[in-house]
Amino acid sequence: MLKKIFITLVLIFLFLLIVNVVQNVEALSLEGGVIKQSGAFVILLFSLVVIARYFILLLLSLLNILKSLKKAEKESFDYPFISIIVPCYNEEKVIKASLSSLIALDYPNYEI
Structure with missing residues (x-):
């Protein structure tokens, strides 16, 4: 359950980040969208998606490591006398x- 909430929050954050970057690119474009016409906008969006993908994979791997550490603590073995x-x-x-x-x-x- 916690994992799903965390993933949802990360996706919302990434969506807001992309929206913010798009708004900034549109505000900086000269003469009504020169950046969109040149293809830099497409390259920027593609780069953001690729970076977001690796960021999500990194976070999921960290969650998996934490889960395995908790599992290892539960499985600590008591030696019999x-x-x-x-x-x-x-x-x-x-x-x-x-x-x-x-x-x-x-x-x-x-x-x-």
């Missing part, structure tokens, strides 16, 4: 290395 049991029998020589390796784990929620 785990217990690590280390069986030891005659392990005097390697127990220190084994425990050091377990302590160095990246898993955030565990006990040994």
Whole structure:
């Protein structure tokens, strides 16, 4: 819903911008429409439409990025708590290395 409202507002803004530019071009034209006859008016309108298209695509991509960031925040994963049991029998020589390796784990929620 918010996306549709935003797109509508952008289109209204672009329409008003084009109307304003057309009025300014008509006011600046000499001797009753020399600019319209020379084709510069058509080129100006075409340029405005192309620029407006890329502006709309930019805004839509920003909305998509914001939507995906919100979705990623909702999908944050909670790691379950785990217990690590280390069986030891005659392990005097390697127990220190084994425990050091377990302590160095990246898993955030565990006990040994």
